[in-house]
Amino acid sequence: MLILPSVVILSLQYFMKRLLALLFHFFILHSISAQSLKFQASKYNASDLFPSNSFLPSGNLYRTATGEPGPSYWQNRADYRIDVSLDDQADIIKGVETITYSNNSPQALSFLWLQMDQNVYRKHSKGIDAKLFLKSGSDTSGFTEGFGIEHVLVSHLKGQKKLANIYVEDTKMRVDLTSPLLPGQKIDLQIKYSYNFPRNFLNADFHVNRTDILPTQNGKIYSVAQWYPRLCVLDDLSGWNTLPYLGNGEFYLEYGNFDVNITLPSAYIVEASGDLLNPTEVLTPIQLQRWNKAKSSKQKVYIRAINEVADPSSRPSKPFCTWKFRLTSARDFAWTASKSFVWEAVNIVLPSGKKVLGSSLYPPESKLADSWERSGEYIAFTLQYFSEKWAEYPYNKAVNVASNLDGMEYPGLVFCSAKDKGNMFWAVVNHELGHTWFPMLVGSNERKHAWMDEGFNAFMDNLATKKFNGGEFIGYPEIDIAVTGLFADSLAAIMTRPDVIPPNQVYTIQYQKVAYLLTLLREHILGEERFDFAFRKYIHDWAYKHPAPSDFFASINSSTGEDLTWFWKSMFAENYKMDQKITQVINPGKGKEKKAVIIIENMEKAAMPLHIEVTFENRIKEIYKFPVEIWQQGAIYTFSPAIDGPVSQVLIDSSEVFPDMDRSNNVWKSY
Template sequence: MAQSNAQADAHKFDPVAAFAPFDMHQAVNVYRSSNGLPGPEYWQNRADYQIHASLNADAKVPSLKGSEVITYTNKSPDKLAELWLQLDQNRYRAGSRGAYAAGKPQGGTTDGYVLDSVEIEQGGSFVPAKTLVSDTRLRVTLPSLLAAKGGQIKLRISWHFDIPGAWGGRMAWGMAKDGPVYNLAQWYPRMAVYDDIRGWDTLPYLAQEFYLEYGNFDYYVTAPSDMIIAGSGALMNPQDVLTATQRKRLAEAHDSNATVFIIKRSEIGKASSRPKQGGTLTWHFHMNDTRDVAFAASKTFAWDAARINLPDGKSALAQSVYPAESAGDAAWGRSTQYLKDSVENFSRRWFTYPWPNAINVAGIASGMEYPGIVFDGINDRGKALFWITAHEIGHSWFPMIVGFDERRNAWMDEGFNTFIDTYESDDFNHGEYGPKRDSEYAPGGGNPVDEILPVIEDPNAPVLLTRADSIIEKYRHPVTYFKSALGLRLLREEILGPDRFDPAFRRFIAAWAFKHPQPADFFRAMDSGAGEDLSWWWRGWYANNWTLDLGVDAITPVDGHRAKGTAITVGSYDKLVMPATLRVNFADGTHEDMSLPVESWIRNRDTKVFVPAGSTVLSAEVDPDHKLPDRDRSNNLLVATAS
C-alpha cells in the first residue's frame, strides 16, 4: 500500500518565516500592558459637552446652528499648548482633502462649518481664542499650558452650516412621501483624540469614519413643533414634547416584550399627536459615557418601542421611527423586534449594553451607526432590514463601547461587528434570517472559506493592517468587513475553540470599554487570554494576504512494513499555516478524525501521522468538512493503493 500526492516543487511554505515572532509595532509600557489590557498608568483625556442647536427646516437649503461648551480634561502626563478639534462638515467645502482623495469634483456642496465664535474660559468669563482652520481640523492655541494629570479648560463655540443633501457623507436630509427626514450626525465641532500613541491624532476627515474622545453629553435640539426627534441617550423632558397619551405608551413599552406603538401610522401628522401647534419645541437629551451623539427629525414618523432585557435584571428600550410607507410587518413593523433581539443577544454573548435606548431610524442616510441610534433605509424590509439593523446596532460594541480608531483601523470596527453579526443571524428566531454568510459575510452566497480566496489571491488587494483611507471601494467590503470577520470566525471555531476564544474576547471588551485599544492590544490580549502564541496567524492573515494549501502527500507502510502500521504524510504547500483535521477512512467502513496542531509544521514542510497496525487505511483527507480556506482542494484527498 503506497500512494503519493507529493508536489515537492510547489512548496512555498517556510516554517522559519511562518513561526517567527510577530512584531506588534507597539512597545509594552506602563500605559499598555504585555497582556493586551490597559496598563497600571493608562490614561485617557475626556470631553464633556453641553450643546444647544436649532434646525431651520423652512429654507430651501436646510441648516443647523448651535453653540456648545466643551469641558476638556487633560489626564495625560503632558502639558498641552493647543487643542485640536474635528470639523467634519468641512469635507463638503470646495477643495477639501476628502474631495481630492475621492477623485470627485472639488467645487464643494456646502461652505462647511461657519464658526461664528471660538472662545476660551479665562478668569470665569469667555474670551476670544486664537484659532487656525486646516481643512477638517481646528487648532485652538491656548494662552497658557494646560496642566497635565487633571488640567481642565472650557471651550465655547458658536457655529452654523447648511445640511448636505442626498448621502452627504454619513448624514443627510431628503424626502419621504409625506415630508423631509433629517439624519443629523457630525453636527457639532468635536474634540480630536490626544492619546499615548501619537499625541494629537489629527487625520483629516476623508469620509472614513471617526476616532473620538469619551465624555457625558447634555444636548438640546429646537425644531418645528410638528416634528418628532429621536436622539442618542435619554429624553429628559418628555412632558414638554410628548402628549400624555404618548408618555403613557412609552411607560407601557418599558414593561413590554411586545412592540407598543407610541405614534401609530394613522396618527402621523395629526394635530392630536403633538402637544403644541405652531412654533418650535426644544427636545433635551442626555447621554453618559459616550464618544458621540446623533439625532433624526421628521414630521412623518410613526414610532414604536419595546423593552430590552439585559443581564442582571437590567433593561433598556428598543425604539423605531419610520415614515408611513415603511410600516407593516413585512418591513419596519418588525424593526423593534430585530433591534431588541440583537441588543439582547450581543449583551448576553459579549458585554452588557450600557445605554438607556437603542433607536432605529428609517431615513435617507442608510446604513450608518452612532451611539444609541442607527440610520437605515426607508425601503429596507425583510432579511435586508434584519441584517442592516443587527449590523448597525452591533456597532454599539465596536467602536462605540470599545473605542477603536476607525480612521486608521476600520477592519477592527467593521470586521469585529460583522463577526458578532453572524451569530445573531444564526440565533434570531431559530435562524429565520441565517446564515448571514449567504450575503455580507460571503458575498457570493457560498462557503465563506471559498469566497475569501479571490480576495487574498488578488495581488492588488490590501492587507488588513492597511490605513482605512488607503483602501479603495473595490476592496473595502471584501477586506475590511469580510476578511476581518472571517479571521475572527476561524480563530474562534477552528484555531482556539469557543472555550478559549470567548473568555479572552470578553475580557478584552470589558477591559477596553470606553477606552482606545490599538491592534497590538488586541493581538496581545488574545495571545495572553487564550494561552496561545498566535504570531503565525497575525502575520499570515492580518499583516499579509497569505494563502493556505494543505495536502495529503503519501500513504505508506511504516519503514516499508505494514506490520508496523501506516504513515500518512500531510504537507503544507503555501505560506499560511493552520491547524487542521485529518480524516482517515478504514476498510471496515469506519473513520477517525485526527486534530493536527499548527506545530505539526513548525520545523518541516510536512508532517507524518501514524496509524497503528491492524487497521487498513483506504484513504486520508485533510479538512474533510471544508472549514479552512484551502486554495487547492485537489490534493486534500488521497486514496491508498494495495501493495
C-alpha cells in the first residue's frame, strides 16, 4: 500500500475540486454559447478593449506617458500689434498688423504659414464648394475678396525691413523668409491688409459666419472676429497645422500678447477682448465716471442707458475716436462696435478675490426681463462657478455682445444672439463664456478635435445649470434625443475630424455625446472626487499649451490611477455600443439551501461596469456592482448571490445609468 504525504493528498484534493469546478463552468458556458449562437452571437472581444499595450503613443521628451508636458515641450509664440480703421459706409477694415514671431522649436524655419479664414467667402473657396455650412437654396451669388494683402515686410533680428514673397492658397498664406529663422530667434512681419465684411451671406444658415453685421433700429452692430491674418500653429505632432477653414472645424492658435488700436467714427461704442487703455479719450465725462464706478459695484451700472442711445451727447464731440486695448497671454482677439449699444457693467469678485469687469452690450430692443436684462447675472455666476470648480478666470473682463450669431467665443469676449430669451439665453451665455477654459485657456486643436472644447464645455455647462439660481433651468433636457441615439450606427466616432462629420451630427457627437460620457465617467465609473481632481490637473498642466487627445486620455488615466483604455477606445475612438444581457438564471432545487447561479452576457463591442439588482423569493433585495474588469475574461460572467435560496427577479442597471442599447434583455423573472 502506497502512503502519500499529506501535502500530496491536499494537492490532489485541491486539483479535483478545481477540475470539477472547471467542468461545471465549461458545461454552463458551452450551453450558454450554444444558446447564444442559436439566437445572437456576442460581438464582444476582450483583447480589443483590454490590450497588453496601450493604444496611446509612448511618452517622449515633449509629451510624457503620464499626460503632462515633457521637459523639452515647446511651442512657438505670436505677439500682435494691430492698427486698423473701420469704414462704416463700405464695411471695410483697413490697417497694418505687426507680428513678432518667436521660434521656440528645435528646427530652422524657411517660411511661415498664416490663417486667412475670411477667404472662405471667396468664390469657389474650398468651404463654399464643399457646402459643409450651406443649407439647401442658400444664396451665394455675392462673394467678397476675403483678405486683401497689399504687402508683407519681414524684419529679421530687428534688421532692415524687406518685402517678402507670399503665396495665398484658399484660407492660408505662406510667407517666405529671406533667411532661415533659427531656433530661439524672433522675426517681425508687417502686414498691410484690408478685410471686407461678408454681408452677402446673411441669409445663409451656416457655421462659418463667426463674424457678421446685425442691423438694428439705431444702427449696425459689428461682430468682428477672424479679422486679421493669424499665425498657424507649428507643433511637435503635425508640423504646420494648415488644414483649410471649411466651417465646422474652428481654430488652433498660438499664444501671445495683443496691442490693438481701432479708429472709427466717434458715434460708435467699442468693446474688445483686451483692457481699455485710454478711457478718457473715448468716453464722455459721465461715461468715464460710470465706467469707474462699475469696476467696484456689486450692482450693474449703465455706462450708457437705454434713453441715451439716440442722444448725440452720449458720445464725444469729435469726428473720430481711436480705442486702444491690450490683452496678454491669449490666443486671439475680437471686438465689437455699434451706435446702438446699451452698455452696462458690473464688478465680479472671483473666489480668490480677483476682480473682473462684466460688460454687456446690446440694442434697446433686446433689453427684456428674460433676456439681456440678465446678462450681467449670467456672466457673474459663470465666472465665479467655473473659477471655483476648475481654474480661475484668466482675464480682467468678460464682455457679452448681442449679435446675429447664435453664439461664438473669443478670449474675454463672446457673441450671443440678440433674440434669445429664457433658458436659451442662459444656456448660450454660460456655454460661450465656458469656452474661456476650453479652448482659450487649454489651447487644443479645434480644427481637428472640436470635441475637446465643445464637449468638455457642454459637460461643464450641465454642472453649472444644476447649480445656477437653485436649479432655475434644470428642467430642460441635457440631451434632446434618447441616449441610445448617441450610439446609432449612422453616427461617426467622436474622434472624427469635425469637417468630416455630417452637419446634422455635429451637435449630437461633439457636444451631447461627449458631455454624456464625461458625466458617466465622473458620476458612475470614477466618482466625482477622483474625476474632478484629474480634470483640474489636466487644465492646470495644459493651461496656455496645446494638448492632443492622447494627452487628455493619459492625464486622466494617470491622475485617477485607472487604465481607461476600454473607455477611450470604445466611446471616443470608436462608436461601439453596449448591451448587457441576462442569459440564464439557475435557481437551487426546492428545499435545498444553495445559491442561485446568474449568467450575464456582454452582447456588443463595448464594456461597462455591471450593476445588478437581485430579488429573492422572500422579497429580500441585494444590489451588486461589479467593475468593468469582469469582462476581461470574455463575454460571459457568472456569479452567485451572497444569500442562499431561489431568486424571483434579476434586473440589470435598475437606475439606467449606462447606455444599454437593449433593455428588454435586462430583466429576468421567475413568474
